[in-house]
Amino acid sequence: MARTIGRWTGGTLTARSFLKPHKVAEAVFHPAWIPPSLDPAIDKLKRIRVIAGAVASIGVYTVLEGGFDVTELLENALTASAVLLFLTPVTVGVMLLVWRRTGTLRQLRTPLLNSLALLLLFIGSVVALALLVQTTNATHGPLVIIAGGAAMMWMLVFVARGAFRVTGNFFGTGAVHRCLPALLSTVTSWLVAVPDLVTGDLHGLGLTLGVVFILGAPVTVTAIALLETGRLKRRYGIRLGAHPAGHPPVPGPVPPMPPGAPTGHPYIPPQGNPYALGAGNPYAPYNSQTPYNSQTPYDPQTPYNPQAPQGS
DSSP: OOOOHHHHHTTOOOGGGGGOHHHHHHHHHSOTTSOOOSOHHHHHHHHHHHHHHHHHHHIIIIITTTSOOHHHHHHHHHHHHHHHHHHHHHHHHHHHHHHTTTSOSGGGHHHHHHHHHHHHHHHHHHHHHHHHHHHHHHOOOHHHHHHHHHHHHHHHHHHHHHHHHHHHHTTTGGGTOTTHHHHHHHHHHHHHHHHHHHHTOOTTSHHHHHHHHHHHHHHHHHHHHHHHHHHHHHHHOOOTTSOGGGSOOOOOOOOOOOTTOOSSOTTSOOOOOTTOOOTTOTTOOOBTTBOSOSSSOOOTTSOOOOOOOTTO
16 A cells, blocks of 8 residues: 555645645644544544643643743653653564564554555654754854744744644554554653652752642543544443454444425435325325315306106
């Protein structure tokens, strides 16, 4: 299965799209090959978790520590990218060893390569943004500063929107296994939080606030992940330890209403009035203006002419 541009972006990108970096990030970091979510309620919880994590990261790790610093934010992003580059393949590799007991791994090769490509693409974008910021700050030419500043702002929006998308779909690993994004997000959040607790680096917040902020993210992510995997197990029979090929078929999308169809329930045919007036309706009430038999209409001008009695 070839990875073409149209298959990756779904054909949504045009030349004018590159004027809007968030649109490009949507198409690049949430590719068309990622399957749609089975549970919209879990998607809402994921968005809340991503937004809360971003606010905590920017607020605690930058603002409360002495003012907002783009360089420090990029350093944190590079550190997180290195953790993801190491942790994601290790976690997926462990699950592959579990799944191979009940199925083959060859059929998972394509979604695994797609997810790895998305991970490398995001890490490459973060590294490119960091290099661009360093190059622009080290340059004193006015034209270079203007061009570099414009490119830096474009890349900043692109990477920020991309981080939001890949945090929600976790690099498209849902195409490999529906429960894999929940597992990876849980493992990653705890791996990032535990070193701060062990080393006592509470980021200047004090013991109580530091523990709350540091443990708040992994506890919230774990709760959402357990809720997601539980709903997938109860509603769709999808288990984390089962090979993806052994999952029952998931329900497809509801077909759209045909054009011009009446509003209402899509699976009930239009219901008319069975007692409405009209030709051919056996339940229609009698109407003096509508003859019962249209072939022999009643003419009031023709007098009644009974036949003469027989033998008269």
